[in-house]
Amino acid sequence: MVRESSGAALLSESQIHQFIHDGYLRIEGAFSRDLAAECRSILWRDVGFSLEQALGGKRPVVRLGDYPQEPFRQAANMPVLHAAFDRLVGKGRWIPRTSLGGFVVRFPSESDPGDTGWHVDASFPGDDRDETSSAWRVNLVSEGRALLMLFLISDVGPKDAPTRIRIGSHLNVARILQPAGVRGMDFMELASHLNATDQLPEAVATGEAGTVYLCHPFLVHAGQPHRGREPRFLGQPPLYPNGPVQLNREGGNYSPVERATRIGIGMAGGIVA
Numbered sequence: 001m002v003r004e005s006s007g008a009a010l011l012s013e014s015q016i017h018q019f020i021h022d023g024y025l026r027i028e029g030a031f032s033r034d035l036a037a038e039c040r041s042i043l044w045r046d047v048g049f050s051l052e053q054a055l056g057g058k059r060p061v062v063r064l065g066d067y068p069q070e071p072f073r074q075a076a077n078m079p080v081l082h083a084a085f086d087r088l089v090g091k092g093r094w095i096p097r098t099s100l101g102g103f104v105v106r107f108p109s110e111s112d113p114g115d116t117g118w119h120v121d122a123s124f125p126g127d128d129r130d131e132t133s134s135a136w137r138v139n140l141v142s143e144g145r146a147l148l149m150l151f152l153i154s155d156v157g158p159k160d161a162p163t164r165i166r167i168g169s170h171l172n173v174a175r176i177l178q179p180a181g182v183r184g185m186d187f188m189e190l191a192s193h194l195n196a197t198d199q200l201p202e203a204v205a206t207g208e209a210g211t212v213y214l215c216h217p218f219l220v221h222a223g224q225p226h227r228g229r230e231p232r233f234l235g236q237p238p239l240y241p242n243g244p245v246q247l248n249r250e251g252g253n254y255s256p257v258e259r260a261t262r263i264g265i266g267m268a269g270g271i272v273a
Contacts, residue, residue: 011087019088020260023170024215027084028207030151031075036209038071039153040233043103060109060226065102067235072100075151076237084214085239089146090255093242100151101237106161106226118166118194118222120173121148122187123238139184140177140265141244142217146257150205150213151235159228162204163213169197169220174264177218194220216260 011025019025046064076097085094106113122136123144137143156162176193177184185193197220205213215221217238226232245258247267254262 010083016087016256019214019216020256020263021171022167022203023219023260024165024203024213026205026207027080027212027214029210030080030212031078031210033209035071035075036153039067039075039100039235042067042069042071043105043153043233047105060107060111060113061115061223062105062107063102064105066099067101067103068099072235073098075235076100081212081214085147088214088256089239089241090253093255094146095240095242097237097239099237100235102235103153104223104234104236106223106232106234108226108228108231113223113225116223116225117191118164118197118220119187119191120194120218120220121145121236121238122190123217124184126186135186137184137186138173138177138190138218139180139182140174140261141182141247142241142257142261143184143244144240145217145238146241147239148215148217148219148221149235149237149239150215151237152205152207152209152211152213153233153235154231155208156206156211156232156234157228158204158206159226160206160230160232161224161226161228162206162232163234164222164224165203165205165215166197166200166220167203169194169200170216170218170260171264172197172200173218173220174261175266178265216257218261218264 015025043064047062120138122138124137126135126137150163247262
């Protein structure tokens, strides 16, 4: 990495290449371990049971709502992340977050958490404005989402229910979405087509607390049961766009997100060396 005048690290060309072709990249130490610990202390208050109860298998997963408190806002707005957003989405093409969104907390348990299917996160409501997650939609211009982001608020090892990722799956999803036009597909409809990504290699989102994964919004991913020893705290907020993805941008100044989508649907000029 190199550094810009603000002191924030800029993404290297190899990282940009990885993002375009694999669909994600990992930024280690995006925020401090101390800040992660502050976030965890707030989240623990809302979990509703003790660490001892959690480790006793009380519940395999707890989902928590939006968190706008100062430690979460700081984590979401570190200079290194803003620099990465500029590089991946484009300057002026994203909206700074005022919170860190919802959280998925997974606990060591032999129980089936019931939410480990492969999917793409939907980003805008359907015509009936149904608020259920299955009614939300995804379209080729990724309305409502510039990036999928995974914020590791705790250390996450291979047994600690790391998010599973299908490498390069965002390219397949672009092709799946193309015939659906602006209306796109709802969450379940798109999920029914994801067998097209079954043979792709997998990665897992491991790392120390303070690690952030920045992902193309079409990346196919999934949860998994927790077989480790310590609870896993994960924030998964979207980065909101300041306008839709442009696949025919005047002047050809495409962001890496747009270039990846163009590659997926076979548009000329999307391929990078």
